[in-house]
Amino acid sequence: MKPDLREALRRGVLVGDGAMGTYLYQMGFPVGISYEELNLLKPDVIREIHRRYYEAGARLIETNTFSANRERLSKFGLEGEVEAINRAGVELARQAVGEDAYVVGAVGSIRAGKRKSVRTAKIKEDLGQQIAVLIDAKVDGLLLETFYDLEEMLLVLKLIRKQSDVPVICQFATEGAGATMDGFPLKEAFEKLLAAGADVVGFNCRSGPNGLLRSLEHVAGLPDAPPLSVFPNAGLADYVDGRYTFAATPQYFGETARRFVDQGARIVGGCCGTTPEHVAAIAASLNGYAPQPNAASLTAQASAPVAVAEPQPLTSIAGSVSGTVQTVPNIVDLVKERVTVIVELDPPRDLDIAKFMAGAEALKAVGADALTMADNSLAVTRMSNMALGSLVQEQVGIRPLIHIACRDRNMIGTQSHMMGLHALDIDHVLAVTGDPAKFGDLPGSSSVYDLTSFEIIRMIKQLNEGVAFSGKPLKKRANFVVGAAFNPNVKHLDKAVQRLERKIEAGADYIMTQPVYDAKLIENIRQSTKHLDVPIFIGIAPLASGGNAEFLHNEVPGVLLSDEVRSRMSGLKGEEGRAMGVQIAKELLDVALEHFNGIYLMTPFMAYEMTVDLTRYVWEKSGRGDYHLSPLAK
The missing domain is CATH 3.20.20.330 (Homocysteine-binding-like domain)
Incomplete structure (x- = not known):
């Protein structure tokens, strides 16, 4: 018994x-x-x-x-x-x-x-x-x-x-x-x-x-x-x-x-x-395992705040460049001419935007071409990327690139949202499906998914024809440049490329990939997509710690780290972890720049100094001489 x-x-x-x-x-x-x-x-x-x-x-x-x-x-x-x-x-x-x-x-x-x-x-x-x-x-x-x-x-x-x-x-x-x-x-x-x-x-x-x-x-x-x-x-x-x-x-x-x-x-x-x-x-x-009460626990670096030094105030940049965004070619035209860098900075989960704005200013100072903001990524409630996009465009002078998730809005809300972006002169967006609400911070919320990622691309491009989702005329044409997401971290890359081709057929103007941590995969992506006539921005996300590496590899859909990268990050945390994460990212950038003009950097935990460093590295490696860094960014 x-x-x-x-x-x-x-x-x-x-x-x-x-x-x-x-x-x-x-x-x-x-x-x-x-x-x-x-x-x-x-x-x-x-x-x-x-x-x-x-x-x-x-x-x-x-x-x-x-x-x-x-x-x-x-x-x-x-x-x-x-x-x-x-x-x-x-x-x-x-x-x-x-x-x-x-x-x-x-x-x-x-x-x-x-x-x-x-x-x-x-x-x-x-x-x-x-x-x-x-x-x-x-x-x-x-x-x-x-x-x-x-x-x-x-x-x-x-x-x-x-x-x-x-x-x-x-x-x-x-x-x-x-x-x-x-x-x-x-x-x-x-x-x-x-x-x-x-x-x-x-x-x-x-x-x-x-x-x-x-x-x-x-x-x-x-x-x-x-x-x-x-x-x-x-x-x-x-x-x-x-x-x-x-x-x-x-x-x-x-x-x-x-x-x-x-x-x-x-x-x-x-x-x-x-x-x-x-x-x-x-x-x-x-089986047969005896608890080790004194074993060092694995602190979850994946979400722990990263301590970074605050930059000097960049007030000389804010405002003085307001309005200049509209004179720059769109991302698609720009990346055809030269190496182009998009940097992701997550909107805050609280009401304090000071660090976010400081990060935007630092990235503008180092020459990032666009600042992209997710739409409640991982189904976790964050500040509106529309509001922050308007602020960084007006106050910082950097182009906002706004993610639009199918998860949170029905067709009515999606069209209304897009019309609002048009009114704010925010014309670069990335269409994504969105992580299921059930697994976010408000699990009682509903996932809408009125539209698939293919359908939302088509519908946004329809606004560029001056036609509403309902088919009624809008009196004016929008001018959205629409991106699509691409996950190359899959077993069968050819099938992922076929899915990508469908997004391009739906009207995608450019592609942004999930983060890639394998140099060989970057080369394979180039070979598998060289027939496509839209630019691809390769995702590079510097790792913050060994815990962060294991979390991304094992728990986040669409992210896969190589054994070498996991081994190099193993056990690292704090400044040592961030330094190794940046070094690995630079090695990946060396390969990416041989094959692609588009670079998509993702900032971990608001540690924007990491992506500032990587943006500067891109310019050094690409030999870009037409951009003079702000003295504060040198």
């Missing part, structure tokens, strides 16, 4: 299972149905998924009941099936696994991070009903997962403790920040949950391993060292041709599993995008 779940966690580490919803999606079940209803409609499928996870090594199995409460099921007309779906969920999990596995009832949040009014009484009633059924079905524990607010989590935990002493695991969804969505520091939130009767506290969803490692650092030093649990996503989600995909490999999950255990995790599994292969890698890595 297996020990109680609490005792099992005192003895060692349990491997959790992986995703249910995204795994069903990969198997062909569409978004928009109740996956929990499959407990009744497709019991063999659900049973088989549990079996696969068990055979992969999982010994903590979640029931397929995450959204099996009356509020969530009512959207499908299933509010009367709460008991049947939950009982079936427990039974199917039991049937699929051996006696040595723990079956825990999965219970999801009703509020789900949405700032809408959900009455406390409604939560008590609906989740209370579900919990009562799961307890009566004799689960080995309850798993409260993907909660965003401490208030709701405490409410549900207290409901459970009024009914039962069943082991309870409480998990917040987090992107690596230090607080819950309702403003409680994570360490304080965990302390309150433990005091209210939680047995295990932890994290799941929203972030890949890198983000959850950061989250664990925020809760270091909890009294009495309670067992922690982590169920990371398989990196960040990508949305390509109407399908969601995830970047993180099983091998990466195996490598990070031990770091989780060293930081106190006693349950390690997977969330969105993970599969039995990810779980098998975790199980293999942890």
Whole structure:
């Protein structure tokens, strides 16, 4: 007879299972149905998924009941099936696994991070009903997962403790920040949950391993060292041709599993995008592994702020060059004449634009030809790139190049946005699909995707004909120069080029690539695209640290680092990491400049001194003598 779940966690580490919803999606079940209803409609499928996870090594199995409460099921007309779906969920999990596995009832949040009014009484009633059924079905524990607010989590935990002493695991969804969505520091939130009767506290969803490692650092030093649990996503989600995909490999999950255990995790599994292969890698890595409490934790350099010296004020540049942008040839004409540099600078996540504007001025001073701004990249809320684009154009005198994501706006909003850009004389844009909202900092938001990246290119170019999206005349013609994104970090480059050709057919005027970290790939891109008649800007993103390198390689869709680059960055951080990142970028630029006139530099974590250095290096290597640097940039 297996020990109680609490005792099992005192003895060692349990491997959790992986995703249910995204795994069903990969198997062909569409978004928009109740996956929990499959407990009744497709019991063999659900049973088989549990079996696969068990055979992969999982010994903590979640029931397929995450959204099996009356509020969530009512959207499908299933509010009367709460008991049947939950009982079936427990039974199917039991049937699929051996006696040595723990079956825990999965219970999801009703509020789900949405700032809408959900009455406390409604939560008590609906989740209370579900919990009562799961307890009566004799689960080995309850798993409260993907909660965003401490208030709701405490409410549900207290409901459970009024009914039962069943082991309870409480998990917040987090992107690596230090607080819950309702403003409680994570360490304080965990302390309150433990005091209210939680047995295990932890994290799941929203972030890949890198983000959850950061989250664990925020809760270091909890009294009495309670067992922690982590169920990371398989990196960040990508949305390509109407399908969601995830970047993180099983091998990466195996490598990070031990770091989780060293930081106190006693349950390690997977969330969105993970599969039995990810779980098998975790199980293999942890087999016989003893936690190393004194092991140095991997600080998440991927999002830690980078300390850089502030430049001297550049007020002599701001304003004095206002209006000169319009006299410069557009990017397409310019890159046909000479080497041209576009630099990306992310809009801030807060209301302070001082450092952003200082970065824009420094890049203008060193001769960057355009400043490009993403549109809430990685689905994380940032300041409007339209507003910042107008500011840098008017106050700094550098050309703004604005990303337009299909994710955030329907066709009405997209056309309105483009008309606003036209009114501001911002005419250079990059059309992108946009990362799915579900995996950003406001997961309750909807991804719109009225338009594909191909369609949005065509529609923007239609404005240049003086025709609205609706087909009505606009009285004037716009003059947008439209770019398209290209990901060459794929197994079959020829297929990626075919997709790129479709974007050019749709009207793309120029191409900007994802960052490339392999000199040979740069040469292959040239050979594979030399038949195209539009310019290509090769993406070069200097790395800030070894942690940053591993995060990009393993968790960010469309980014792939060579083994050599990862080896050179391994273990580096701080100034040493940034110096090596710049050196590697310069070596890549040496190759890129042999084949392309277009260079696209991406600034990491607002460390614009890195891209200032690289812009200056481009001019030195290209022998450009027609630009005299500002004294402040020398």
